[in-house]
Amino acid sequence: MSGVAAVGAAVFAIGFSTTLAMPLFTAYAAREGGGAGGLALAFIAYAATLIVTAPLLGGLSDRIGRRPCVLAGLALAGLSTLALILAPGLAALAVARALQGLAIGLIAGGATAWAAELAGGPEAGRRAARVTAFGTAGSYAAGGLATLGALWLLGDGEPPLTFWLHIAAVAVLIPVVARLPDRRPRERVAWLRVPAFPRGTVASSFGMFAAWGVTGVAITSVPSALAAAGHPRLGPLAVCFMILVGTAVQQAIGQLPARRLSLIGLPVLAAGAGLVVLGTLAASPALLLAGGALVGSAAYGFLFVGALAAASEAASGEDRARAAAGVFLVAHAGFCIPPLLTGLAVDAFGAPAALTGFWLALALFCALLALLLRR
Template sequence: MPEPALPRHAELLVGLAVCAVGLATTIPLPLYGQYAARGGYGAGALAMAFACYAATVIVSAPLLGPLPDRIGRKPCVLLGVALAALSTLLLAIFPSIPALAVARVAQGLGMGCVAGAAAAWAAELAGGGAAGGRRAAGVIALATIGSFGVGGILTLGAVAAWPGMLPPVTFAAHIGFALLLLALVARLPETLPRSLAARQAGWLRLPAFPRGSWATTAAIIPGWGATGIVLTSVQSVLAQQGHALLGPLAACGMMLAGVLVQQAFRRMRPRPAVRLGLAVLMLGSGLCFWGAAWGGGLWPLLLGGAVVGIGTYAFVYPGGLAAVAEAASGEDRARAVAGYFVVAHLGFSAVPLAVGLAVDALGAGMALALAWAGLLAGAIGIGVASARSG
């Protein structure tokens, strides 16, 4: 008996599911400063809640990585979307820093569930082979980048249009979007044969770090560390100054600029891209920190945030990821990419947390000055090591 035909363009639904999970992480972003100010929390508490996402990704990566090959692609994607909707619902009901910490854990688990499962499922639904893989990769990349780039901007627009409406209308829209996708994605066929799932060995997949890639991998620590500072301490400092929406505006501009410029330089060789990105990153973070804490004003803040996004998302991140993929052998490439993301999320959590605690202890000006000096020292060391290694 012939197998039923796959739905046409089914991979697009999987891409929308990834978009729903990504939106959960950025839709509440403009309200971070309000959450902290409302409860009397400082920058350290906000950074700690923010870091729960990255910590969850790091801890759960060895288990969630092989899960799509054990229980199937569809259950993982459905679970990821459900966790994303749950995180938004939690923040809609309890808009606070403690709820943000729990929501960030749910978001980290949700992204971990869909990260590997969605790419494999979309490729198989697209027909498999090289053409299906390329089409699926494009769909997943667009869904991820798009959700990270527009989620916060949508909420900023909602807050500006209806300032008295809390939570913003984007929260309800996201929950409705996720529920609709749960119903639609549940109708798609599973593509992992049961016999193959039964033959998979082990429930854990540890990350790997190929030789020769440590410098380009380490570069993501100041890269994602600086973006994390803009998302946490800069927002908290500006909210305390009475500019609750300026921090989110800088953060959204950071992500959007990085995404747009990334497309123009995607063919640049990995190591030169990383070195250029570190230099751009130092310029942008200096401008942004000056605008936030030292009275530089609106334009250095916004311009600096955009330049941070360009340095990180257009150069350091794709360059480092490509260098790891080149250095790893075929069978270890997935584990090497997982290792790269472990280091990335370490920078995304530890650096903003340290700076947030320093803001509370030393004041915004001193803390951000020390943060920039630390980022500069790391960038110089990593850039020199990258140049020496080729």
């Protein structure tokens, strides 16, 4: 296995862990009586951990080297799966999500840089970015789909076979990655890398708050509502489809201006979220898949690319990394706040009122962001 492929496989294994247990989220919540709010609280441990640790982890690989960070990420991803094997439930899910947040934080940026250093040559950066981007986005959909397939083929017994396969893959990859060469950093790098928001990027950055807010609700409250209606597998299937379509759109987007990407993404996101809400309340696979396709296109395609492009264009040099970190900070805040508030609202007022209220707030927020972008 080449060095670039080994790093890509490590990134894939770490990302795979984040959605591996997604088809069982509602089962964990139902088993412990946590409801949609309890599930959302356990789920957001991932994003909350990333928000808290991002200033420290963002530049860690530049200070201590790439290999220790990737190895630690693999170990933490394996431990997250082991926690769910040993004690399946909301408490273990919260621990697993926190471990996954640390793992992703450790490899963010550093894994792509290491792959580029291992590749060498004039096309190194582009090739490395393609490998790690596919490893990241592709793994998010693959984890949930693999477990859905295992549950369908082998029954509902826990833990699913995919949990053990993930542990085995991590055990194989750790010695492979440990043998890769790693250039020790020669320059001193600051321990903290504080996110920044260059002038003119706030509206596009908060487009990611809306985008990942919708995806967080789609992963927590939507499956909870569908499971309560007797469709426990429909929610995870729609989420995996959403991620797959979003990944494809992300790769297909051409060189559109950053502002135009965001202006396209906002109405698409609102329309897709509306279809997801209707599909959830009607338990309609067609509406859920159509809405998931639109949400994935907007969240992982237009709004994600537009926000990063706007940050890159507005900053220069080392400030570009801090500007990108600002985008991810706002995005992960969206992964925390809307899912938690919506989950609590589902428990308090029921799914129809909570999801309808969420969509109305989202539509208003998207309209406000579009107005700011046009100005």
